[in-house]
Amino acid sequence: MAKYITKRIIYLIITLFIIASVTFFLMKFLPGTPFSNEERLTIEQREILNAKYGLDQPIPIQYMNYMVNIVKGDLGVSFQFENQPVMDLLMNRIGPSMQLGVQAMIIGTIIGIALGVLAAMFQNTWIDYGSTFLAILGKSIPSFVLAALLQYYIGVKLGWLPVASWNGFSSSILPTIALACFPIATAARFMRTELIEVFGSDYITLAKAKGNSRGEVAVKHAIRNALIPLITVLGPMAVGLMTGSMVVEKVFAVPGIGEQFVKSIMTNDFPIIMGTTLFFAFLLTVIILIIDILYGIIDPRIRLNGGDK
Amino acid sequence: MKKLLEVKDLHISFHTFAGEVQAIRGVDFDLYEGETLAIVGESGSGKSVTTKSIMRLLPQGNSEIKSGEILFNGENLATASEKKMQKIRGKDISMIFQDPMTSLNPTMTIGKQIMEPLIKHRDLSKSEASKRAVKLLDLVGISKPETRLKQYPHQFSGGMRQRVVIAIALACAPKVLIADEPTTALDVTIQGQILDLMKDLQKKIETSIIFITHDLGVVANVADRVAVMYGGKIVEVGTVDEIFYNPQHPYTWGLISSMPSLDSQDEELFVIPGTPPDLLHPPKGDAFAPRNPYAMKIDKEEEPPMFKVSDTHYAATWLLHPDAPKVEPPLAVQERQAKFRASIKGDK
Numbered sequence A: 001m002a003k004y005i006t007k008r009i010i011y012l013i014i015t016l017f018i019i020a021s022v023t024f025f026l027m028k029f030l031p032g033t034p035f036s037n038e039e040r041l042t043i044e045q046r047e048i049l050n051a052k053y054g055l056d057q058p059i060p061i062q063y064m065n066y067m068v069n070i071v072k073g074d075l076g077v078s079f080q081f082e083n084q085p086v087m088d089l090l091m092n093r094i095g096p097s098m099q100l101g102v103q104a105m106i107i108g109t110i111i112g113i114a115l116g117v118l119a120a121m122f123q124n125t126w127i128d129y130g131s132t133f134l135a136i137l138g139k140s141i142p143s144f145v146l147a148a149l150l151q152y153y154i155g156v157k158l159g160w161l162p163v164a165s166w167n168g169f170s171s172s173i174l175p176t177i178a179l180a181c182f183p184i185a186t187a188a189r190f191m192r193t194e195l196i197e198v199f200g201s202d203y204i205t206l207a208k209a210k211g212n213s214r215g216e217v218a219v220k221h222a223i224r225n226a227l228i229p230l231i232t233v234l235g236p237m238a239v240g241l242m243t244g245s246m247v248v249e250k251v252f253a254v255p256g257i258g259e260q261f262v263k264s265i266m267t268n269d270f271p272i273i274m275g276t277t278l279f280f281a282f283l284l285t286v287i288i289l290i291i292d293i294l295y296g297i298i299d300p301r302i303r304l305n306g307g308d309k
Numbered sequence B: 001m002k003k004l005l006e007v008k009d010l011h012i013s014f015h016t017f018a019g020e021v022q023a024i025r026g027v028d029f030d031l032y033e034g035e036t037l038a039i040v041g042e043s044g045s046g047k048s049v050t051t052k053s054i055m056r057l058l059p060q061g062n063s064e065i066k067s068g069e070i071l072f073n074g075e076n077l078a079t080a081s082e083k084k085m086q087k088i089r090g091k092d093i094s095m096i097f098q099d100p101m102t103s104l105n106p107t108m109t110i111g112k113q114i115m116e117p118l119i120k121h122r123d124l125s126k127s128e129a130s131k132r133a134v135k136l137l138d139l140v141g142i143s144k145p146e147t148r149l150k151q152y153p154h155q156f157s158g159g160m161r162q163r164v165v166i167a168i169a170l171a172c173a174p175k176v177l178i179a180d181e182p183t184t185a186l187d188v189t190i191q192g193q194i195l196d197l198m199k200d201l202q203k204k205i206e207t208s209i210i211f212i213t214h215d216l217g218v219v220a221n222v223a224d225r226v227a228v229m230y231g232g233k234i235v236e237v238g239t240v241d242e243i244f245y246n247p248q249h250p251y252t253w254g255l256i257s258s259m260p261s262l263d264s265q266d267e268e269l270f271v272i273p274g275t276p277p278d279l280l281h282p283p284k285g286d287a288f289a290p291r292n293p294y295a296m297k298i299d300k301e302e303e304p305p306m307f308k309v310s311d312t313h314y315a316a317t318w319l320l321h322p323d324a325p326k327v328e329p330p331l332a333v334q335e336r337q338a339k340f341r342a343s344i345k346g347d348k
């Protein structure tokens, strides 16, 4: 297992290196610089600024500097907030984003799995139809619509929870709900399908033939096996949360990474865009690593083969 | 011998989009203590449905036991509560399935899977159950049982897995063991080993076995009695000798003629012509009539009752009616019989 994890971490580093390079060159091919919108600048002033931020050097040199700095943990300095290192800007904003993401992921998978299990165990009853209806709703309503609805009814009309402010746990509830809908729906649908398939398999019949009740069959034999494929969709689900969070953060005025990212794109703030992209990539690869390890824990076939491969 | 299980006039249907599939249409049979009853018949004849209904393991949504009784220990299992059935399953009646590759839970250790019925029905503690599981693995011929207990199904070969399934089924020393084609998915040498193991264990544990197969060669090897199923009914039942040496039903003749024999490798196998009956709209008369070269007019109009051939031998064919013309079994059947006689003499 340790060997397996080491190998995965090396892959992770290579993946990040490639993503960093690709992001760098993509940014270079984008038209414009952060200062091209500033009409009032003279050509000389523009050149001074370019020189200050190293934008006048040949691209290979810029690339080298960029990569070396990344390894040092330096993501450069923001263009819009003068002299603020990107790393610091990101760090200041990671907290709220992570909190929302983790809360939404946990709530999403737990409620989603529970709904899916209920739907599968009571297939073709009103419980099943109800869960399906919720899942379709959760998947088809865009998170910003939901965010606005929650804000208006629960925040403004009922006044139960704060709107568009960020202090304490209570202000994270509405954005978490808005974010969690998609994972709930995804996990519920997936779990239902998988569990119904597992219920039809021979080893479940054998489990019944041993004298297990329906509940025991589900808990001891079926759910674990149905979870294995669900783990695969956790990754894409996490991505969904990250992209969803940009909009939700904006609507609820959450001082998170997503909100800053949107702002930076509008102002061509290269270092922040690249830094955020890298950060998202890092998060994603770590999530994928965690998922692989989870796989190993749940599925003995992977655990044992992975070790000696 | 004492009757252990009595199935009386069992009718089972499946409700499908196309309509009601009358899968079992009046099945009667008894199972005696310590015997092996083979159920043979082509695909779709209702072997699995019949035996699954004994354990009440038919799919819950669309199956229905329409009428009939399944008497076991003075209880009618056809109408028993789910709670009652949970106490019987795995303890008094167990089952072995066709495909050992899919009948074990891939994410649970072999040990846990064997210990489960022991903890459930025998009230053993974990450590007692684990000791018992070691003994069981040893009994079914798996070496190093202590290490094997901690392993997962994917670390076992097909034959080994079937041994594990047998160990699970026999864990609580059930009175009835239902084996639904337990060797079909295995290759020939392994098949022989598993059959020998089952015969051996049957003596040790004194269980009765219902053995489902469509391989008559296996039947001759393991069974005491044979029930031949066709179109959701038992059309002939008798001791192994009676079915092999004195078969009465034309369908049984067809089955025997289509048996491969060792010395006729490249000879073309006889296949019973025609297709199985449509159980959505079962025919009025004998379901086998359209495929029966000996069918008479009455076969198309009225279902034949069970005619008695001997105290242990019954067959449902109008050919046994006193007024029916005398018909000899086809040549192929007579040839096979000569071969059986020779091979069995050779064995003994």
Ligand SMILES: Nc1ncnc2c1ncn2[C@@H]1O[C@H](COP(=O)(O)OP(=O)(O)OP(=O)(O)O)[C@@H](O)[C@H]1O
Pocket (backbone or CB within 6 Å): B014, B015, B016, B021, B023, B041, B042, B043, B044, B045, B046, B047, B048, B049, B050, B059, B062, B214, B279
């Ligand atoms: N879940 C189901 N829904 C509808 N019809 C079914 C279902 N299960 C079985 N049947 C029908 O019941 C009949 C008997 O099936 P069964 O599985 O008992 O056959 P079998 O004799 O065991 O055949 P095989 O040798 O292929 O295992 C078939 O005609 C089949 O179509």
Ligand SMILES: [Mg+2]
Pocket (backbone or CB within 6 Å): B047, B048, B049, B180
């Ligand atoms: Mg079958």
